[in-house]
Amino acid sequence: MNASESQPTNPPVDIEPVPARASALDELLAQKQRSSRARLLGVVIAVPLVVAVIALAISLTRGVGITVTPTEVATTAQIKVIDGLGVVVRGNVYALSETVGIEVSAPTFFTAQAEIETSGSSNYLEVELQPKPAVLVATVENPTALNPFSVNGTDVAASTQWFLDGERVAQGHELSLELPPGSYELIIDNPYHELAARSLELTRAEERNLSIALEPVQGSLAIASQPAGANVSINGIAAGRAQLAVPLQGGDYAVALTLPSHGAVTETIKITRGQNQLQRNYALIANPAYLEFQIGTSDARLVVDGKTIANPQKNLTVTANATHSIVFERPGFHTLSQTLTLTPGERRAMPLTLQPNIGELQLASRPSATIALNGQVIGESPQTLELPATPQTISFSKPGYHSVSRVVTPTDTNTQLITVELQTELQHRLATMPAELVNSAGITLRRFQPNEQLRLGAPRSEKGQRANETLRNVELTKAFYVSLTEITNGQYQAFERTSGAANAPKTGISWLQAAQFCNWLSAKEGLEAVYRFRNAGYAGADVTADGYRLPTEAEWEWLARQAGRRELSRFTWGDDYQVPERAGNLADESAKGQTQFYIPRYTDGFAQLAPVGSFAPELSGLRDMSGNVSEWVHDFYTIPLPTPPDAPAELNPFGPSQGEGHVLKGSSWRSGNASQLRAAYRDNAVQAREDVGFRVARYVYGK
Numbered sequence: 001m002n003a004s005e006s007q008p009t010n011p012p013v014d015i016e017p018v019p020a021r022a023s024a025l026d027e028l029l030a031q032k033q034r035s036s037r038a039r040l041l042g043v044v045i046a047v048p049l050v051v052a053v054i055a056l057a058i059s060l061t062r063g064v065g066i067t068v069t070p071t072e073v074a075t076t077a078q079i080k081v082i083d084g085l086g087v088v089v090r091g092n093v094y095a096l097s098e099t100v101g102i103e104v105s106a107p108t109f110f111t112a113q114a115e116i117e118t119s120g121s122s123n124y125l126e127v128e129l130q131p132k133p134a135v136l137v138a139t140v141e142n143p144t145a146l147n148p149f150s151v152n153g154t155d156v157a158a159s160t161q162w163f164l165d166g167e168r169v170a171q172g173h174e175l176s177l178e179l180p181p182g183s184y185e186l187i188i189d190n191p192y193h194e195l196a197a198r199s200l201e202l203t204r205a206e207e208r209n210l211s212i213a214l215e216p217v218q219g220s221l222a223i224a225s226q227p228a229g230a231n232v233s234i235n236g237i238a239a240g241r242a243q244l245a246v247p248l249q250g251g252d253y254a255v256a257l258t259l260p261s262h263g264a265v266t267e268t269i270k271i272t273r274g275q276n277q278l279q280r281n282y283a284l285i286a287n288p289a290y291l292e293f294q295i296g297t298s299d300a301r302l303v304v305d306g307k308t309i310a311n312p313q314k315n316l317t318v319t320a321n322a323t324h325s326i327v328f329e330r331p332g333f334h335t336l337s338q339t340l341t342l343t344p345g346e347r348r349a350m351p352l353t354l355q356p357n358i359g360e361l362q363l364a365s366r367p368s369a370t371i372a373l374n375g376q377v378i379g380e381s382p383q384t385l386e387l388p389a390t391p392q393t394i395s396f397s398k399p400g401y402h403s404v405s406r407v408v409t410p411t412d413t414n415t416q417l418i419t420v421e422l423q424t425e426l427q428h429r430l431a432t433m434p435a436e437l438v439n440s441a442g443i444t445l446r447r448f449q450p451n452e453q454l455r456l457g458a459p460r461s462e463k464g465q466r467a468n469e470t471l472r473n474v475e476l477t478k479a480f481y482v483s484l485t486e487i488t489n490g491q492y493q494a495f496e497r498t499s500g501a502a503n504a505p506k507t508g509i510s511w512l513q514a515a516q517f518c519n520w521l522s523a524k525e526g527l528e529a530v531y532r533f534r535n536a537g538y539a540g541a542d543v544t545a546d547g548y549r550l551p552t553e554a555e556w557e558w559l560a561r562q563a564g565r566r567e568l569s570r571f572t573w574g575d576d577y578q579v580p581e582r583a584g585n586l587a588d589e590s591a592k593g594q595t596q597f598y599i600p601r602y603t604d605g606f607a608q609l610a611p612v613g614s615f616a617p618e619l620s621g622l623r624d625m626s627g628n629v630s631e632w633v634h635d636f637y638t639i640p641l642p643t644p645p646d647a648p649a650e651l652n653p654f655g656p657s658q659g660e661g662h663v664l665k666g667s668s669w670r671s672g673n674a675s676q677l678r679a680a681y682r683d684n685a686v687q688a689r690e691d692v693g694f695r696v697a698r699y700v701y702g703k
Contacts, residue, residue, distance in 0.1 A: 163187040
């Protein structure tokens, strides 16, 4: 079949001819219609397609139910998708992407956002909306006070304090707070105004503006003045004369009082709710007066109202209408005293003239001596002098005597007699040295002045006497110090390391060590050394030096037998052979078996050494001359020849200058028979012993 045969035969159509211009317009309209039909057809086709897709997605996905709290907005809250693909249908969100962000909003609440994950296991999500707070803005009015004295421009509102439900929340003109909805009690506290209160009921998201007018405090100020009648002004406005009362509202006020011839008084006062009734009594001080002094000398002293005036050549300001005392004095003149009162502003010249004061001195001395007046020799005593009433230094001097000075102020009221008795230098030194002293090593020493003869040793007839105790005459005349106790370990420690109890006597040292300790003490105190040493050996002694030394045998025996007694005694406690209770640390019952002798039925409380000073002082005032330890003395040991009772006495003897050993005096804790306990007992030693110690002595004066 060919194309012509296969094509159907169309019937003939009648065509009406149209003008060419009309045909073009019809064609354009036809194109527009075809385009509109095409778009409409696309929409008709797309909408069902989208709905179909969404429906398919909803059927294939799991919806998440959104619960909005609080319940009051659960049904009115708006939910919309803000991120990802999803559909909100009746409070359920169907996610078309892995995550979907949603936004939940409701009026008067803050908008909330959340995120939904399609892979999550929960099909429920709660979103809580937070209510918007109420906004409270409150200000106080600062009304112009009706009181004419109120301070212009004073910002009284600045001191306002705001309290909400009893809690202070702000200070100043304004309060601005965001608050949860609810009921509140607002208190406005300004010290210059009455308290104000407001009860508030605030709703969610409410904006409340308050303007609060405060009621000023009504008060008054009562003013008095001394003197009365002062002019009063308040904030520069005349208010009248004191005494007066002025009504004032709360605020600050500058008060000023003035009075002729007086200084002004000013004060700033506050009228507040707590203090609204004030009283003031102002004392106005009169203007000062002036004193003009005319003083022609620099050695005068001016005292006004008890105060010394440093520069009396200048005018002095004083209080008016008050009584003032004036004292004017000058060495050698009578003192001028007077009182006066000046009026305000008065200037008074004060010429001050004094009368000379001349006194008489009568000077005498024994023996007659050279007199020096203020350092200038004026002759020999006695003398009579007329001198000004100023301090005068009078000195009396004579070779071999200690000079004496007196400071005397003569006066014309009576004649003064000055009489002095000069002492030799030795007498003066003895008179001024203390009876007891503690030296640089902590050793207490007592001063003794023997000035008498005694007979050392013991007669052959005395029970316990030994052959070396020969009788001999000695005389002691030089004052000396001696330690109250034996030297202790603690006192010796500073010189040489030692052991043993600090308060026990130092034992186990040789005579040479004891002498070296004495020289060490002398050097510490700047005294002349007594002992001389050469190549660590003894080389003699200066027996006239005032340094430390060991007591001589004569001094030791005088102290033990004569000092503090009417006559020489046999023992330190007297002449009785019976040992009194607690006489000293001797060989008591506890020494039985340890020593050759012991004292039956005697107990002193110590088996061996005792702390120094453990027993009562002896008659001399010293301690432990009997018992505890025997003591080194200065003397070399010999057996001296006896001397007849009427033979000349040896003066202040130091014993022989050489020998094998040195004398030991006094009993120890090992002593238990009458021979050893007697004060005349003497022993000899060369080496150190554990029952031997020492005490120190020194002359009060040397050569």
